[in-house]
Amino acid sequence: MIQFLSSTVYQQLNHYKNAIKNDVFNDKIKEESYNLHVETSGYEGENDFKLTSTQCRNRQAHLAALALSQESIGQVRLSILCAAAEWYQQLVQSDGLPATWREFIKLFQARFQSSERIEALKIERNRCIQQSDESVADFYQRYKGLALEIDPKISEKPLKRHLLPKLRPDILQLMGGVDADKLTLPDLMRTAAKVELHMLQRKKGAQQRTDELAEFSKAMKSSKNRNNKKSIHIQQKDVQLILNP
Structure with missing residues (x-):
């Protein structure tokens, strides 16, 4: 968890909210359990985000399984490190995305919440x-x-x-x-x-x-220099008059 998600992942989170139907969960995932507030209203689907293999390969569909509210997305974006976004992209590229949200949470916590x-x-x-x-x-x-x-x-x-x-x-x-x-x-x-x-x-x-x-x-210095030059010129003329009366 660091300061922000990449803009790509953030857009996917927003887009993903429309990909799953109502009642994805039978019960809400509590903030105490996962440090995230999950909004479940407005969705229908199987329990525990059991996605098909096709959905799992679809990054946007998989992100919809997070079912985060706009407020929660903002909190995630604020607190997740750039490393988390990179880690997610690595999962996508290696076809290693878990099939359920709970599995995703376990992977995330193992990677970013160790005591060390x-x-x-x-x-x-x-x-x-x-x-x-x-x-x-x-x-x-x-x-x-x-x-x-x-x-x-x-x-x-x-x-x-x-x-x-x-x-x-x-x-x-x-x-x-x-x-x-x-x-x-x-x-x-x-x-x-x-x-x-x-x-x-x-x-x-x-x-x-x-x-x-x-x-x-x-x-002032420039003006002084000009005055000095003028004074020297006058003195030179006076000397010439004395020498050549």
Whole structure:
């Protein structure tokens, strides 16, 4: 699970919703079981997504078996790594797509939810800080993607507590008067983005003043040189008058 699915897989997920009939499941797959909310209304079909071999070979038909709501697709797109999309394409190319959704879940969890991988992600999250050339928005999505991959059920409060100190020190300094406890995480990130914009505008203004000062200094120097040349020319004429009265 990382930050996004490839656009191709995302389009297939949307297209796939119309390929299966009502009641694909006798019961809903719970979010607690698979970390995904599955929407089953509006579909008909066999239990447990038992697809025919022809359907299994059809990528779009197979993706319809996921039966994800628009909201769930957005969550998957946000939290699944590029590696997951590549892994799926490898399954397609090797004709290794499972026949049921539950089999697909098992394969996915075996590939992306091992304890070793989670520990590696925790180390990466601990080292994750906003870079000097990284915007608040980009850092927020990067850190949130890591946090969701480690714990898809993480609540806003711990996410906010861990994320805030990872912002750039200069941004945090100007946010010193902000009561983070009274703001939601999105509002807090919007505040940080406003501070970032203010800093950029101030930096741009300072650079503009520096450039103007440099131009003024250059003009003064040029004017001084012209005056010096004029003075030397007058002195030379005076000397000639003295020598040749």
